[in-house]
Each structure stands twice: as C-alpha cells, then as structure tokens.
Amino acid sequence: MFKLLRFVLVAGMLGFALYVLFWPGAAPVLQVGTDRPGVGRGGTTATVRASASRGVTTLRVEAAQGERAVLLGERVMKAPAPWAFWRGRVREVKLDVELSPATIPELAEGNLTLRVTAEGAGALLRGPRVSKENVDLPVRLTPPTLGVTSRQNYVAQGGSGVVVYRVGDRALEEGARDGVQAGSWFFPGHALGGSDPAARFALYGVPYDLSEPSEIRLVVEDNLGNAATIAFVERFFARPLETDTIRLSAAFMEKVVPEILARTPGQSDRGDLLENYLAINGELRSRNAESLRELGRASRETFLWSDTFLQLPGSQVMSSFADRRTYFFDGKKVDQQDHLGFDLASVSSAPVPAANRGVVVMARYFGIYGNTVVLDHGVGLMSLYSHLSTIDVTEGQEVDKGHTLGRTGETGLAGGDHLHFTTLIRGLAVNPIEWWDPAWIRDRVLGKLAVPASE
Ligand SMILES: [Zn+2]
Incomplete structure (x- = not known):
C-alpha cells in the first residue's frame, strides 16, 4: 500500500519537474486585423492579438519598408517563474497600432510589411516559444482625381444646389466616398447615369446659418482616407437670417x-x-x-x-x-x-x-x-x-x-x-x-x- 503511494508521489514530482524544466507550452497564436485594406493619409489601425496557454511575455509590432523598420508598439509582460503555476499569467495580449505618415516617417507609396512577433513564457531549460507573422499592406498617399464639370455653380445661403463632377477609378471602390460637405452636413454623390461611371452629381443644401462659401466643398476620399477637395461655388448669395x-x-x-x-x-x-x-x-x-x-x-x-x-x-x-x-x-x-x-x-x-x-x-x-x-x-x-x-x-x-x-x-x-x-x-x-x-x-x-x- 505504502509502496504504491510512494510510486505515485515520486512519479508526480518527476512529471512536475519535467514540465517546469522542459515544457515551454504551445507557441502564441497570433491574430492580425486592420480597419482599412492598406495604408494612406487617413491612417489605418492594426489590431494585433497574441494568446498562449502558458502566458504571453512579449508582443511587438513593426512596420518595414525595404531596409527600414519602425517600431510601432510593444508590450512586455512580467512572467512568473515556470514552477509558479498558481501565479496569474497574461494569456492574451492585445495591441492597437496606428499606421500613417505620422507614425511611420518617410512612408513611401508601394508596399509595407507589418511584422508581428510574440513570445510565450518558456520553461526553465528551454527558451520561450516565438511566433512571427508578416502582413503585407499596400501604401497609397495620393487621392483619387476630382474635377468639376458643371457650370454656374451658384448657390444661396439656405438654398439648394447641384454640382456635377468626375472622379478617378479609386473613388468608386468600396469604402470610398464622394459628395459635398457644407459646414457639418455631408451630401453623398450619385452616378449621373449614362455610360460613364466616373460622372457623378451631388444634390446639396447650404445650411441657413452658413455664411462662408469656402465651407462648401466637393470631397472625394478613397478607402485609405486619401482625400481631395475643391471649393467649387462660383457665386454665393448671402441671405442673413x-x-x-x-x-x-x-x-x-x-x-x-x-x-x-x-x-x-x-x-x-x-x-x-x-x-x-x-x-x-x-x-x-x-x-x-x-x-x-x-x-x-x-x-x-x-x-x-x-x-x-x-x-x-x-x-x-x-x-x-x-x-x-x-x-x-x-x-x-x-x-x-x-x-x-x-x-x-x-x-x-x-x-x-x-x-x-x-x-x-x-x-x-x-x-x-x-x-x-x-x-x-x-x-x-x-x-x-x-x-x-x-x-x-x-x-x-x-x-x-x-x-x-x-x-x-x-x-x-x-x-x-x-x-x-x-x-x-x-x-x-x-x-x-x-x-x-x-x-x-x-x-x-x-x-x-x-x-x-x-x-
Ligand atoms: Zn412655421
């Protein structure tokens, strides 16, 4: 009876020792997502998650273009000792990083690689498990083209107007927008009809309390936030309240x-x-x-x-x-x-x-x-x-x-x-x-x- 108990005890201790010394756990699982399909002047938020059953100790995100790499964000967790299985471990780490000309100096058009690295807790005699993932994103910094084609763009304070214009192809992609911004109001553009999808029009109103015609602008923005605007109103009739x-x-x-x-x-x-x-x-x-x-x-x-x-x-x-x-x-x-x-x-x-x-x-x-x-x-x-x-x-x-x-x-x-x-x-x-x-x-x-x- 005692023999059996001793055997179980020794086997258990041996198992725990092996676990502490050699078993580093599974490598962290990475998830990378972006709110836009690439990087432009409007900025893109990348959300990165790393999870590991024995805990995540480091999560690092870099942006690389050619030879240059910029550290966008890093989180380092203090890992408990490998034998301290009762101590709390950080099993999931999340990091939001901003990709834009402001966070990546000398950002150039072309391609950008988001490099994500995460380290797991590791064991006493084995180094930490490391996971890496690279995500390629296109970089575009020029807005779609925009040109006004209608004449007599005259409008009155508190009045209505129609403007006709042409946009570049990228303005027609999903997630892009075009139309008229008048103060805090946005009036979306529509296809003019006919065979040319680039020909567009917007029906817009001028707020009754807007007296500055430069606040009325035609706007086109691609799905990466690259925007062009034109102040198109040729004549403005002020109508004070x-x-x-x-x-x-x-x-x-x-x-x-x-x-x-x-x-x-x-x-x-x-x-x-x-x-x-x-x-x-x-x-x-x-x-x-x-x-x-x-x-x-x-x-x-x-x-x-x-x-x-x-x-x-x-x-x-x-x-x-x-x-x-x-x-x-x-x-x-x-x-x-x-x-x-x-x-x-x-x-x-x-x-x-x-x-x-x-x-x-x-x-x-x-x-x-x-x-x-x-x-x-x-x-x-x-x-x-x-x-x-x-x-x-x-x-x-x-x-x-x-x-x-x-x-x-x-x-x-x-x-x-x-x-x-x-x-x-x-x-x-x-x-x-x-x-x-x-x-x-x-x-x-x-x-x-x-x-x-x-x-
Ligand atoms: Zn009334």
Whole structure:
C-alpha cells in the first residue's frame, strides 16, 4: 500500500519537474486585423492579438519598408517563474497600432510589411516559444482625381444646389466616398447615369446659418482616407437670417402644451407651463430635427419628381424661410429658436396637395409639428407639411403631384390654422422658394443633370 503511494508521489514530482524544466507550452497564436485594406493619409489601425496557454511575455509590432523598420508598439509582460503555476499569467495580449505618415516617417507609396512577433513564457531549460507573422499592406498617399464639370455653380445661403463632377477609378471602390460637405452636413454623390461611371452629381443644401462659401466643398476620399477637395461655388448669395420677436401668452401656451405632452411619449411633464413650453420649443424641436436627419439618410436613390413644386394654392405667406425668433414672456426674454419653413395661410381646413410626386415616409403626429406628412422625392430631397387637422395618406404610399395629403389645421406649436411647409435635403431644411421656381429648377437642377446625348 505504502509502496504504491510512494510510486505515485515520486512519479508526480518527476512529471512536475519535467514540465517546469522542459515544457515551454504551445507557441502564441497570433491574430492580425486592420480597419482599412492598406495604408494612406487617413491612417489605418492594426489590431494585433497574441494568446498562449502558458502566458504571453512579449508582443511587438513593426512596420518595414525595404531596409527600414519602425517600431510601432510593444508590450512586455512580467512572467512568473515556470514552477509558479498558481501565479496569474497574461494569456492574451492585445495591441492597437496606428499606421500613417505620422507614425511611420518617410512612408513611401508601394508596399509595407507589418511584422508581428510574440513570445510565450518558456520553461526553465528551454527558451520561450516565438511566433512571427508578416502582413503585407499596400501604401497609397495620393487621392483619387476630382474635377468639376458643371457650370454656374451658384448657390444661396439656405438654398439648394447641384454640382456635377468626375472622379478617378479609386473613388468608386468600396469604402470610398464622394459628395459635398457644407459646414457639418455631408451630401453623398450619385452616378449621373449614362455610360460613364466616373460622372457623378451631388444634390446639396447650404445650411441657413452658413455664411462662408469656402465651407462648401466637393470631397472625394478613397478607402485609405486619401482625400481631395475643391471649393467649387462660383457665386454665393448671402441671405442673413431675418429676426422676429414672439410674445408668448399664457393662453397660447395653455392651448399647445397639453396637446403636445399628451401626444408625445417621452416628453415629460415638468409641472410648470413655461418650463414645459421651453422644453418643447427647445429639446423636442432638436429631437424632431434629428428624426428628420435620420429620415433623410433613407431617401430613395433616384428622383421621383420631374418638374416644379407646388405651393399651397391661394395661400398667403405669413412667415418665410429662416427667421431667428426671440421669445418674450412677461416682458423677459425666455428663448431663441430658428424657424425653418414657410407659414402659409389659406382658408381653414384647406386641402393640402403633394408639392410633387413622391413616397409618404411620415404620416403621424410629430412633436412641435403636430400632424405631419413628409414626402420623399428621392436623392435626399423631401417636403414637409405640418400642423394638419387631418392626414389622408399612409406611410409607404406613393402619391402624384397634387394628391391631397390632408387638411390644414393648428396641431403642434401653432397659434392658428396654417400650413408650415419646407423642403429638406438629407434632413436639412432648405428654402422652398427655389423649388417653386420653374426657371431655377431648369437652370440649376435639371439642366445640370442632363446626360449628353452622345453618351
Ligand atoms: Zn412655421
């Protein structure tokens, strides 16, 4: 009995000694990934992972071009002694390194090799197990070509524009992008049609509060972040915001606040009329603007309309596009907001026609706008009809120009029966006056989009 026990004990000790002295464990397993398919001016992040059951002690990443190598990152772990099997070992090590002209001096176009080396813990009489992996990445530092082909690139503050341009092949690869950047808004480009895929156009809006035309630029960027931009606007018509003063009355707030609170889940009651009003006029207004921006991202890829947009028939303009409104209550300034649309008044409960052909993408109660219909006309262009008393269409429905969408009313933030109307590009409110003008549509939109007959 004792003999057997002694044998087991000795065998166990011998096994442990052999393990400590000679068994270095398996070599670390490496995983290398990059967020872009190569290295360009935009930079690429490489994520490297090494894992080993007996622990990883070193992970090193270098970038090599020809004879030159640059250390991009290194992690060294303190390994516990080989017999201290109870001590914590770092079994997985992760390292993110940035590959760009900033981290790799004298980076040249061509090829770059990412060299990854990891060492495992090792045993007492055997060195550590080392794993190596090389990943080749193309390096490109020149942007795709970009040239503007449309003439008369004139645009107004708060207005809309179309620009036609040509891009180099690399701008058409997956992960590349092109379009117009106007302040913080980006308007993606589309194929012009015809046989030349390099011919592109963008429909863009100029934010109503952007007064510096150099902030409107055509942009092309390949999938490695190499970007070219052109300031293409030849003439810019500044249209400073109008200013207006609104004197709030308790009677007006008592009319609009309870309805909006009751019909807007998520808008909490603050227990005070003025506070509720200010939350609706401020926070809810911005939430509604964000929803319109989201709708704009899902616009149809092709134009659904073909001619001038309709204005509400027989209507009077009560308020035109882009007013900066200062609100007073009890003689004190309490708020300031920008009003972005036309307020059109007709007879009460007047039928509201679709301004042009499109698809209904919203038909519901919509915060400050009350009962609202939004039509998608394609390529980011939409029109919005609000404060309606009734809605006669449903989401997803296709409507022709002139189709009755509903009737005017005073739901939402409205003091009396009127239609709040605006056009939107990718959710940015733009002045509808241009879209009501047949000459403007012909010269600034349709004339530019015509594909030459020879193609
Ligand atoms: Zn309005």
